[in-house]
Amino acid sequence: MVGQHDENLLPEMLPVYYTRLFPQNIFCRWLACGSSPQPLSNRELSFTLADDIYLRYLSINNQKEFQTLLQKKCPHKLDIGAVYNTKPSIGRHDAVVLSRELVFDIDLTDYDEVRTCCQEAKVCNKCWKFMVVACEIINAALKDDFGFQNILWVFSGRRGCHCWVSDYEARTLDSPGRAAVADYLCLIFGGENKNKKVHLGSDNLHSSIKRSLNIIDRYFLEILEDQDFLSTSEGTKKFLKIIPDDTLRKQVEESFGRGSSTVDKWECFIQTYYQYCKENINAIRKMKYLVEEIKIQYCYPRLDVNVTKGFNHLLKSPFSIHPKTGKVSIVFKPENARSMKLEDIPTIYSLLDDNSPDKIQHQNNMRTAVKNFQEVVFSLEKTEAMRRRNDASKYIIL
Amino acid sequence: MDFKIKRKSTKTIVTGSLVDTYPIDLQFYKIPPTENISLQEFETLALERLTLLRCLATATTLKGLRMYSDEWTEYVLSDLRSQGLKYYSKLCEKSGCGTQEVDLQARRKDHIAHFILRLAYCRTEDLRRWFIARELELFKMRFLTMKSDAVDTFFKLNNLSYTNISDDEKKEIMPYLRDSTFYQSNQNIESFKFYKVRFHEVLDLVKARKVYLHAGYAYIPHKDFISVLSAQYRTHLRQSLAIACRHLGEIEQDERLVALLKGLHQSYSGNDYISDVKVTIPIESINSLSVKSFPFCMRQLHEQLRSVHHLKHGGRLQYGLFLKGIGVTLEDSLRFWREEFTKIMESDKFEKQYAYNIRYNYGKEGSKKNYAPFNCLKIINTNVGPGECHGCPFRHSDLNVLKNKLKGYGLEGQAANDIVDMTKKGHYQIACSKYFDAIHNTDLGIGINHPNQYFEESQKLMKGDVKMEPKKETKSSNINIKKEECLEDMDFEEITE
Numbered sequence: 001m002v003g004q005h006d007e008n009l010l011p012e013m014l015p016v017y018y019t020r021l022f023p024q025n026i027f028c029r030w031l032a033c034g035s036s037p038q039p040l041s042n043r044e045l046s047f048t049l050a051d052d053i054y055l056r057y058l059s060i061n062n063q064k065e066f067q068t069l070l071q072k073k074c075p076h077k078l079d080i081g082a083v084y085n086t087k088p089s090i091g092r093h094d095a096v097v098l099s100r101e102l103v104f105d106i107d108l109t110d111y112d113e114v115r116t117c118c119q120e121a122k123v124c125n126k127c128w129k130f131m132v133v134a135c136e137i138i139n140a141a142l143k144d145d146f147g148f149q150n151i152l153w154v155f156s157g158r159r160g161c162h163c164w165v166s167d168y169e170a171r172t173l174d175s176p177g178r179a180a181v182a183d184y185l186c187l188i189f190g191g192e193n194k195n196k197k198v199h200l201g202s203d204n205l206h207s208s209i210k211r212s213l214n215i216i217d218r219y220f221l222e223i224l225e226d227q228d229f230l231s232t233s234e235g236t237k238k239f240l241k242i243i244p245d246d247t248l249r250k251q252v253e254e255s256f257g258r259g260s261s262t263v264d265k266w267e268c269f270i271q272t273y274y275q276y277c278k279e280n281i282n283a284i285r286k287m288k289y290l291v292e293e294i295k296i297q298y299c300y301p302r303l304d305v306n307v308t309k310g311f312n313h314l315l316k317s318p319f320s321i322h323p324k325t326g327k328v329s330i331v332f333k334p335e336n337a338r339s340m341k342l343e344d345i346p347t348i349y350s351l352l353d354d355n356s357p358d359k360i361q362h363q364n365n366m367r368t369a370v371k372n373f374q375e376v377v378f379s380l381e382k383t384e385a386m387r388r389r390n391d392a393s394k395y396i397i398l
Numbered sequence: 399m400d401f402k403i404k405r406k407s408t409k410t411i412v413t414g415s416l417v418d419t420y421p422i423d424l425q426f427y428k429i430p431p432t433e434n435i436s437l438q439e440f441e442t443l444a445l446e447r448l449t450l451l452r453c454l455a456t457a458t459t460l461k462g463l464r465m466y467s468d469e470w471t472e473y474v475l476s477d478l479r480s481q482g483l484k485y486y487s488k489l490c491e492k493s494g495c496g497t498q499e500v501d502l503q504a505r506r507k508d509h510i511a512h513f514i515l516r517l518a519y520c521r522t523e524d525l526r527r528w529f530i531a532r533e534l535e536l537f538k539m540r541f542l543t544m545k546s547d548a549v550d551t552f553f554k555l556n557n558l559s560y561t562n563i564s565d566d567e568k569k570e571i572m573p574y575l576r577d578s579t580f581y582q583s584n585q586n587i588e589s590f591k592f593y594k595v596r597f598h599e600v601l602d603l604v605k606a607r608k609v610y611l612h613a614g615y616a617y618i619p620h621k622d623f624i625s626v627l628s629a630q631y632r633t634h635l636r637q638s639l640a641i642a643c644r645h646l647g648e649i650e651q652d653e654r655l656v657a658l659l660k661g662l663h664q665s666y667s668g669n670d671y672i673s674d675v676k677v678t679i680p681i682e683s684i685n686s687l688s689v690k691s692f693p694f695c696m697r698q699l700h701e702q703l704r705s706v707h708h709l710k711h712g713g714r715l716q717y718g719l720f721l722k723g724i725g726v727t728l729e730d731s732l733r734f735w736r737e738e739f740t741k742i743m744e745s746d747k748f749e750k751q752y753a754y755n756i757r758y759n760y761g762k763e764g765s766k767k768n769y770a771p772f773n774c775l776k777i778i779n780t781n782v783g784p785g786e787c788h789g790c791p792f793r794h795s796d797l798n799v800l801k802n803k804l805k806g807y808g809l810e811g812q813a814a815n816d817i818v819d820m821t822k823k824g825h826y827q828i829a830c831s832k833y834f835d836a837i838h839n840t841d842l843g844i845g846i847n848h849p850n851q852y853f854e855e856s857q858k859l860m861k862g863d864v865k866m867e868p869k870k871e872t873k874s875s876n877i878n879i880k881k882e883e884c885l886e887d888m889d890f891e892e893i894t895e
Contacts, residue, residue, distance in 0.1 A: 052750055110784050146597060147614025169614070173598065180601040184611075191786035192702075193795035193803075204577040206607045305781055 005326045005349065010076055011050060014321065017348050018070040022319050023370045028063040030152075030318075030377045033384050034101055034166045035083045042098075044081030044088040046314050047073050048323070056081075056314075057088040078317040083171075097312045102148075102170035102178060104185075105307040105315065106134045107160035114298050116227050116235065121324075123159040125342055126226040131161055132337045133219050134301030137212045138163060139334040141185060145208055146170075150380040152373070153337070155345060157322025157329045162315055166380050168387055175311055182308040184208070187300050195241040198293040198300075202285055205292070213292055216299045221263065223299060230262040239269075242294055244287060248276045318373060321348050330369035331376070420505035422551055423493035424540050426631060427638075431510045440514060441658055447511035448662065450486050451532040453477045454539075459827070465535065466542060474539070490536070493544040495551055517649060518662040520642040530635050537631055541624050558627075562591040563617070571610070575617060580608035590619040600625040681730035684721075691856035693849045694791045694833055695777060696720050698803070702787050707741040712780065713788040714752070716772055718759045723771035723850040728760045773848045774827055792817075792826040809836050 018024075032040040045058040055073065060066045082100040086092065108127055112119050117126040135153060142148045142165060150166040165171075173181070187209070190197045200209065229235045236256060243249040255268040270291060277284045287293075307313050316322075320329050326347040332340055346362035346369075353359070435443075453474055457463050463470040471490075478487040485504035512533070519529035544552070553559070568575070572588070580603075581587055597616045603609035603625050610617045618625070650656045679687070688700040699717040703709050709717065714735075721731055735756055739748045754763055761768035772780075774790065782789040791800065797818060804814045813836040820829035830846045838859055846852050 113784050144613070145611040147612075169596075169598070176601055177598050180598075180605040183605040184607055186781075188784070189782070190794055190796075191782040191784065191789065193698075193787060193791065193799045194782075195796050195799065197784075203580075203583075207574045207578045207610060208607065210577065302784060304783075 005324075005347070007323065009349070010321070010323065010326075011074060013348050013352050014074050014076070015071060016352055017321065018074075019067075021351060021366060022070075023373060024063055024066060024070075026370065026374055026377050027317075027319065028060070028066055029381065030166075030373070031080070033377065033380050034171060035099070036384055036388075038083045038085070038098060041087050042084050044084065044312075044314075045317075046079040046081060047075035048077035048079070049073060049075055057090050057092075059088050076321070076323040078320040079314040080317045081314045082312040099171040100311055102165040102173055102181065103307060103313070103315050104138060104163040105156070105160065105304040106131065106138075106163075106301055107156070107304060109159065110302040110304065113238075114227070114229070116229065116232075121159060123342065128340075128342055129219055129223055129226065130299065132340075133216060133223075133299050135161055135163075135334050135337045136215050137301055138185060138303075140211060140215065141208055144211070145184075146181065150376060150383060151334075152318065152376045153332050153334050154316075154318045155327070155330050155332060156316060157320070157327050158325050162329075164315075164318075166376075167383070175309065178311070179305075179309045182303060182305040185301070186303060186305060187212075187296050188302055195238075196244060196293070196297070198296045200289040200293055200296075202288045205289065209292075209296075212300060213295065216295050220295060220299065224262050224266055227298075228262045229298070230256070230265040236265070239294075242297065243290070245276075245283060248273065248283070248287075251276060319369075328366065328369070330366070331373040332369065333372055416502040416506060417497055420502055420509065422495045422548060422555060423489050423501070423505060424537070424544060424548075424552055425505075425509070426556060426634060427509065427512050428634070430513050431506075433510075435510065437654060440655075443507055443511040444514045444518065444658070444662060446483055446486070446507075447515050449481055450478065450483060451515075451529075451536070453481070454532055454535045458535075466539060471539060471543065490540050491543060493540050494548045515662075516639060516642050517646070517655075518659045520639040520646065526636070526639045526643075529639070530632060533635060534628055534632060538624055538628055541627065560593045560595070560623075562593050568592055571612070571617070574610050574612070578607075578610035579617070579619060580606075581619065581621075587619075592617050592619055593623070595626055599629055601629060677725045678727055679725040681726055681734045684726075684734070690837075690860065691853050693830060693846070693852040694803075695789070696849055696853075697807075698791055699788060703738055707738045709788075710783075710786045711755075712782065712786050714755065715759070716777060716780075716788040718756060719769055719771040720849050720853075722759060724853050728757065728762065731756055731760070771848070771850050774830070774846060777849070778826055790826050790830075792821045792829045797822065804833075807837075809833075 028040065031043055035043045039061075041059050041061045043059060044056070045060065047055040047058060049055065055075075058069065060069060081088070082097040084095040085098050086095055088095060108115070108118070108123050108130065109120055111127065111130050115127045115130065117124050139151060139153070142151055142163075148165045148167045148170055152164040152166065154162045154164065156162050187200075188197045189199075205213075230239055236253075240249050240253055243252060252269050252272050255272045256265050259265040259268045273290060307315065316329060318329050318331050321327070322329065326349050328346050328348065328351070330345060343358075344361070344365050346358075346366045350356040350358045350362040351366060356362070456477070457470050457473045458465055463473055475487045475491055478484070478490070485500070485507060488500075489504050489508055515529065519525045541549075541552075575592065576587055579587065579590075581590075594615045594617055597604055597611055597614055600609060600616045600618060600622065603616060603618065603622060604611065609622065649659075684700070685704075688697050692700060696717060699709060699713050702713070703717070718731065718735075721734075722728075726734070732753060735752065736745065736748055739752060757763045759769055777788075778790045778793045780789050782794045791803070795803070800821060801814065801818060804810070804817060809817070813832070817829050817832045817836065820826075820832055827846050830852070831844055834844060834846065834852060834856070835841055838856065840859065842855075844855055846855075
């Protein structure tokens with residue numbers, strides 16, 4: 001099988017990948033810059049070796065050491081941890097976490113209750129659109145609302161994305177601060193026991209919610225068609241359960257008889273809802289934003305908040321190989337997320353196997369990914385240099 | 399019998415008259431008191447402040463009043479008066495800059511008492527949290543009732559100076575401010591003055607999405623300054639308590655203080671259900687126990703596990719620690735989880751991915767901490783994500799889902815309605831207590847603040863340690879008896895750390 005996934009090939013291919021393709025130089029510069037003012041050696045790295053052997057508290061002083069370490073251990077997976085006040089080591093439980101990129105983790109498994117095309121570890125270009133929406137919404141909030149500039153988006157290797165914010169203020173944000181940012185971005189609450197998971201109240205919508213809804217609207221019809229939420233009786237049942245008002249729910253259910261496709265049924269719902277609100281002034285107060293709430297429940301990003309809140313949660317490194325799929329955790333630009341196709345993502349096999357039909361294309365994509373990484377790192381280095389100059393001049397005046 | 403309150407550092411020594419020392423009712427407690435006081439006064443002041451803090455807690459959980467609402471403040475003030483703490487009710491009611499002797503004496507007591515309680519409450523993370531949450535509520539309440547000239551003085555005294563944004567800038571962003579700022583609809587937002595602060599200074603507003611954010615700045619109106627102040631005060635208190643904790647050794651050389659300070663907090667920290675498990679519960683009995691003696695939250699986790707043979711991380715943690723707390727051994731636990739999980743996965747996968755966490759819960763892996771089972775507060779405030787079913791069923795379920803489940807448990811009619819009513823009002827723990835009574839066919843009205851406490855109460859009942867009281871009592875008296883048990887349960891607004 002050409003370019004196909006085979007875990008047994010990894011021990012042989014990984015050393016070649018790490019030497020020839022892994023952007024070691026940029027990677028070390030990124031880590032060093034994101035660790036400053038602490039030295040690079042205070043940053044925790046962790047390797048997963050064959051058979052799930054887990055090595056924590058590794059660290060490196062420079063690129064050369066990194067290269068040696070990679071060759072010696074040949075990790076199947078690379079994770080990045082926090083920056084400590086000292087060189088991390090297993091014995092030291094007194095080490096203090098000083099900083100860490102602000103990170104976000106979105107995983108398509110959290111969309112299982114809304115996606116119909118795939119479940120669990122599976123992913124296709126249809127459900128990937130959820131990821132595109134999530135990426136655009138979070139990126140906009142981080143830039144416009146929080147003023148962050150150095151944001152890195154990484155494909156997680158199978159069914160999700162990671163986002164790393166390297167701005168100084170983000171790196172040094174304390175736990176309550178991280179929790180607050182995470183909560184600011186979360187709109188969907190509740191597990192198995194909640195049918196309606198979004199509650200927007202009846203006041204004006206916050207500007208960040210309005211912006212998110214605009215983004216969702218650009219994709220909503222497409223997603224409706226792709227996912228075909230309302231084509232099965234199970235799907236309709238789930239949808240109807242979200243409607244909090246008994247009378248309206250019955251009316252919507254009846255109206256569904258008129259439409260056949262999901263898009264038609266959605267139209268029916270909208271019409272019935274507006275009609276109902278016109279006739280029942282009280283209803284408006286109770287469910288003023290029902291349409292928006294449903295859109296959000298179906299499309300808004302579902303963050304794994306524990307990853308964001310934790311100060312020292314390990315997260316898979318950019319350009320690490322996903323051991324189960326062989327895919328490279330490539331860096332992409334959020335504005336290009338939309339045009340990204342899952343089959344365009346290079347795998348270790350397609351990159352290194354001469355017989356792979358995608359080899360040329362995937363090598364190009366890999367180069368683009370490295371270039372994207374470079375751009376973020378260069379901009380980060382510039383910001384950091386500026387920050388240090390400012391700090392220094394403050395010091396002189398004092 | 400005089401003694402000197404030990405100071406931790408050589409901060410400015412307070413001199414001059416009380417007017418100079420205490421110019422205003424509200425302060426950040428930056429400088430510790432240095433005078434000599436009698437042991438008697440030491441003890442009285444400590445207990446009085448404790449009463450004050452407890453009163454705040456009662457108003458929120460037991461009375462179910464919305465924090466800082468008029469009713470809430472009114473309840474606190476009248477409770478203080480009835481407990482004979484007029485000086486506190488005065489400090490809280492209309493904080494100002496009066497210079498009469500009663501004002502000054504009240505401020506002096508407030509000052510000293512705050513520092514005494516720091517010593518009692520710096521010992522453990524839980525105590526620190528409780529203390530910080532209460533002191534912050536107190537601070538906020540006092541700031542909100544402060545006269546406006548006093549507010550100005552307060553800012554001046556604490557060197558807080560902020561300039562508002564220009565009218566042009568305000569005009570430009572007005573639509574966003576209108577959408578994103580939290581204000582009463584009868585107020586005219588155009589007339590507000592807005593100030594620009596870094597977003598991390600007002601995390602509580604950011605968290606609740608109650609402020610307009612742009613490029614890292616939060617635009618807050620005057621009334622929201624309390625958020626900036628609370629955040630500063632919180633940081634200051636957290637640091638001070640950490641310092642106090644490090645110096646406990648010195649203070650505790652004085653035996654007279656040790657007993658008092660330790661006693662103070664001991665009477666109010668509930669059982670943590672870590673260490674004193676005396677009985678072991680055989681895992682075989684767990685099915686029947688889950689029906690009879692498990693609280694709702696654990697019963698539904700148990701049923702979920704039995705039916706789908708898997709629980710997500712949050713559920714494993716909540717349920718696993720509970721089982722440990724009721725006396726299931728590590729070996730039994732491993733066997734129990736393995737039996738279920740291996741119905742849907744290879745046993746190799748279970749050993750690699752899940753067994754570690756179970757041993758971890760029992761303090762056998764990682765940092766080897768013996769973790770405490772979650773209490774109601776933690777469970778109620780937890781995040782429950784898609785596909786998860788942990789958390790508090792009263793807090794994290796839709797009402798009709800809740801009703802159906804209750805029906806499935808054979809609870810209908812008045813009993814079920816009572817539970818649902820309490821849930822609607824947001825009194826999840828009272829709903830749980832009603833559930834207890836409905837299941838056990840009693841009318842005890844026990845204050846539930848820990849799932850393991852629920853279990854113990856239930857077991858006591860079954861073994862006949864407690865007499866059944868099928869007769870109806872008035873609600874309020876039930877609640878009063880249990881006042882103390884619920885005290886640690888009120889950090890609803892605390893930012894999790």
